[in-house]
Amino acid sequence: MSSQVYTRDEVAKHNSVDETWIIIDHRVYDVTDFLDAHPGGAVVLNQVAGKDATQAFYNLHRQEVLTKYESMCIGTIEGEKPEVVVVGPGELSTVPYAEPLWLRPEFRNPYYKESHRRLQKAMRKFVDTYITPEAQQKEMDGTYISQELIDRMAEANILAMRLGPGKHLKGRKLLGGVVEPEEFDYFHDLVVAQEMSRSNARGFQDGNLAGMVISLTAVQEWLNNVPLRNQLNEECLSGKKKICLAISEAFAGSDVAGIRTTAEKTPDGQHYIINGTKKWITNGMFADYFVTACRTKKGFSVILVPRGEGVETSHIKTSYSPCAGTAFVEYNNVKVPVSYLMGEEDQGFKVIMSNFNHERFGMCCGSIRKARTIVEECLKWSNQRMIFGKRLIDQPVIRQKLAKMMSHVEANQAWLESLAYQMNQLSYKDQNKLMGGPLALLKSFATRSAHEIADDAVNIFGGRGITQTGMGRIIEMYNRTYKFDAILGGAEEVLADLGVRQALKFMPKAML
Ligand code: HEM
Numbered sequence: 001m002s003s004q005v006y007t008r009d010e011v012a013k014h015n016s017v018d019e020t021w022i023i024i025d026h027r028v029y030d031v032t033d034f035l036d037a038h039p040g041g042a043v044v045l046n047q048v049a050g051k052d053a054t055q056a057f058y059n060l061h062r063q064e065v066l067t068k069y070e071s072m073c074i075g076t077i078e079g080e081k082p083e084v085v086v087v088g089p090g091e092l093s094t095v096p097y098a099e100p101l102w103l104r105p106e107f108r109n110p111y112y113k114e115s116h117r118r119l120q121k122a123m124r125k126f127v128d129t130y131i132t133p134e135a136q137q138k139e140m141d142g143t144y145i146s147q148e149l150i151d152r153m154a155e156a157n158i159l160a161m162r163l164g165p166g167k168h169l170k171g172r173k174l175l176g177g178v179v180e181p182e183e184f185d186y187f188h189d190l191v192v193a194q195e196m197s198r199s200n201a202r203g204f205q206d207g208n209l210a211g212m213v214i215s216l217t218a219v220q221e222w223l224n225n226v227p228l229r230n231q232l233n234e235e236c237l238s239g240k241k242k243i244c245l246a247i248s249e250a251f252a253g254s255d256v257a258g259i260r261t262t263a264e265k266t267p268d269g270q271h272y273i274i275n276g277t278k279k280w281i282t283n284g285m286f287a288d289y290f291v292t293a294c295r296t297k298k299g300f301s302v303i304l305v306p307r308g309e310g311v312e313t314s315h316i317k318t319s320y321s322p323c324a325g326t327a328f329v330e331y332n333n334v335k336v337p338v339s340y341l342m343g344e345e346d347q348g349f350k351v352i353m354s355n356f357n358h359e360r361f362g363m364c365c366g367s368i369r370k371a372r373t374i375v376e377e378c379l380k381w382s383n384q385r386m387i388f389g390k391r392l393i394d395q396p397v398i399r400q401k402l403a404k405m406m407s408h409v410e411a412n413q414a415w416l417e418s419l420a421y422q423m424n425q426l427s428y429k430d431q432n433k434l435m436g437g438p439l440a441l442l443k444s445f446a447t448r449s450a451h452e453i454a455d456d457a458v459n460i461f462g463g464r465g466i467t468q469t470g471m472g473r474i475i476e477m478y479n480r481t482y483k484f485d486a487i488l489g490g491a492e493e494v495l496a497d498l499g500v501r502q503a504l505k506f507m508p509k510a511m512l
Pocket of ligand 1: 053061
């Protein structure tokens, strides 16, 4: 930025179409050559030529617009300092409720140690620097994640961390060594998931190898073929190959028991022949492996299927970006060795159910973090938006909406942290027994909160809340995509019901 200093009187002289200067936040911008390119038109800029346009600007634009057009800034106003806070890559927001309580310097928290804080800092920087710029671009153009970003995440072992705590982290240097593999717990897991979802691109968030996060966990836990398991771990965590989870079908979504894809053993007992279809398979378009739920003789089983002869994928157009690679998958006489079975034959339900816990935990982390971003957006907007001669936030009805949003987000984060604490204390086996119900209830509640929050946020932003560019673009995307979390990994009502049914398992067998 230029170090030139001007007085307000000097700026006032540049008030024609030939020389249009304006002041925004004590900085001087020469917008003469920008007049015709301005998306809001030349007229509005002419109207404020030579004047201070700070309030008009922040009433209509996001701060990032100024950052993008910084080259038009020709200096500052003598004796004045910029007041607008620009949050740099890796930095925390200073807006109240924009960060969870544990990240606010004035509060204490019993769950997080120094390693969680180091990880949070490093993750935020990584996300702001590498993930968000690509996420924003891919969200718009609909193309798949770049190999360059995958390689970068693999090198920092972010891909490995996204699977949660476990043996797969052993010997790895996590984000330059900010946390030791042995101490990586469910709060580190939570930090990674929440920071990743800050890129504000819901389609890309899933396109960013979400399929791996929900399927490689099952491979690690249930694939009995050890050399194959190790091979997949190496291939997927190094970013060379991609894997996805293929359970839902046109015939069966959350009703896992209703699937129709079949796996029949060949007469020599050496192979399965798989036939059927799968629908809404995240990353299916670019996956090399499909962790597939199939009907077998006496129940159903989960089988690893590599892409190959007989496997066809086609794209499903959903309401979020095609960059998620959502696929319809067809298996036509696909032959796989019996050693690709995961867990035991006909016992696939166990595999799927236990795998769901980590999937739903991750989804809760993301969903709750995204809702927090919406609170931040609404607070910022209602504080700077002038309407009927006042700030929007001066209207009691707006404060009521904000109060509700903040309460939902804080309550959900506190619940999430209390479940992460329980997961840290429990073995994988006990998690399967005890955490299915609470996680199902939290996910169901968090997505109901998202529904309420999206509804209020759009009303607060008005027309901008339904516009894909400008001030309301994050609200528009949230309102268009929050439903994904309410459907993927188990529909809201099914999960609420599961929570109650799991609770009933622990009801004392007595009249009380
Ligand atoms: C350096 C100065 C400015 C730059 C770089 C700039 C840039 C932009 C951009 C990129 C947009 C598209 C929407 C968005 O992405 O937010 C926009 C829209 C607009 N701008 Fe500006 N602008 C500037 C100053 C101003 C000023 C001073 C005014 C009013 C006095 C203004 C009025 C508008 C209006 C009315 C729109 C349409 C907004 C809407 O549809 O909600 N702009 N501007």
